[in-house]
Amino acid sequence: MRTWGGEQVEQAVADAVALLRTATDRDWDGVRAGRLEWSCRRTAEHIAGDLIAYAGQLAGRAQNAYVPFEITLDEGTGNTDVLDVIETTGALLAAAVRTTPREVRAFHPYPFRGANREGFAAMGVAEVLLHTHDIATGLHLAYEPPAELCEDVLTRLFPHVRPGSAPWPTLLWATGRGDLPGRPPVTEWRWSNPPAIPADRLTLEGVTPAAARDLSAGGDGGFTWAEGGPYEGTRDAAGMTVKAYEAGAHRPEWGMFVLVRREDGCAVGGMGFHGVPDEEGRAEVGYDLAVSARGHGYATEALRALSGWALARDDVRLLVATVDRVNLPSQRVVTRxxxxxxxxxxxxxxxELRP
Structure with a gap:
């Protein structure tokens, strides 16, 4: 799977700044930015503030809250200067993304209180794309970012949103900025970074539709795999995740997780749910391991962590698993x-496993 992060932040910022530089001689303070209550000037400053905040979260490895600082522009800063600040803060975020290890997560409130480097890059890109649209609307400028960049944001931050015929209109609709035929208007929205569940030796990392698509097509999903992985069950589960996403039925907490070994960052297997709990609170689990990772208790450890996480929720009353009669190792895993x-x-x- 191609590396995603710093390059995309730089691309989004460069395209946005190039467009907005054509209108720096206009009054940005007296014009509303699209559907926002903010002026175009306030919105531009907000872009810079978000980019530096995300860079700070990653660089500081913040775990429980936002690092308590904000950017303040000097008095007399003009529109051209604001764009210089956006370029600078974008470069800082790109650098933070490139120098942060893949397994590091830092605090972000929505919805699982954390994101990795790819998540912060995607959020930074989304802020740039969407708020450049807002400013461009207020200033009557034509703006449409690359479709691939929009699709990348959707598959990383909007796993619950069914893809549309074109990524940019879908992203605008998903964030309350446009309409899509056959879909109701969006009045409230939040993006979604994948969950991560800690175990003793492992971290269960939620898989985005982007990673699932790569895994189902024979790629690595952005993970470094132990020898013999990913096994066929993991690729099959990734395919199920892609189908659910394309149908608009995917919910990240009830999807697929990759089991990442903490000591070396290697992925050793896949585990997850076959879908959201039914009306009776019943959810089915499944899993497999890379061949070289078997016999070390990883599956049992991960299943205990995943089961504890699920059964602590109000919407789960029963977990079920189906195991082949000839698969004695898997029977021992569920029993343990x-x-x-x-x-x-x-x-x-x-x-079955009940609370």
Whole structure:
């Protein structure tokens, strides 16, 4: 999977600044930015503030809150100077993304209180694209960013949004800035970074639709895999995630997780749910490991962590797992994780775990 982050931040900033430099002689203070309550000038300053804030979160490895600082422009700063600040803060975010290890997560409130370097890059790009649109609308400038960049943002920050026929109108609709045929107007929205669930030796990292698409097509999904991985079950699960995303039915907390070993950052397997809990609060789990990672207790450890996380929620009352009768290692995994066999078929054994 291609590296995503610093280059895309730089591209978004360069395109935005190039457009806005054509209108620096206009009154940005007296014009509203699109549908926002802010002026065009206030919106431009907000872009710079977000870029430096995201860079600060990554550089400082903030874990529990935003680092308490903000950018303040000198008195008399003109429109051209504001664009210089946007270029500078964009460069700082790009540098922070490039120098932050892949496994590092820093605080962001929506919705799982953390994001990795790719998430902060995607949020920075989204801020630039959307608020440049707002400013351009207020100043009557034509603006449409590259479709690939918009699609990248959607597949990383809007996993719950069904893709549309074109990425840019879909992103505008998803953020309350436009209309799409057959879809109701959006009045409230938030993007979504993937969840991460800690275990003793592992971290269960949520898989974005972008990563799932790469995995299902034979790629690595952006992970460094242990020998023999990803195994076929992980690729199959990634394909299920892609189908759910394309249908608008994907919910990241009920999707797929990659099991990442903390000691070396290697991915050793995949685990997750077959979909959202049903009306009775029932959710089904599945998993597999890379061949070289088997026999070390990773699956049991991860399943305990995932089960504990799920059963602590109000919308889950029962977890189930289906294991082939001939798969004795997998039967031992679910049993050690606390599941009990409740029924046997000709080829499968059915297990349950309740709170």
């Amino acid at each position: 994780a606390g599941f009990a066999a409740v029924r046997e078929g000709e080829e499968e054994i059915f297990y």
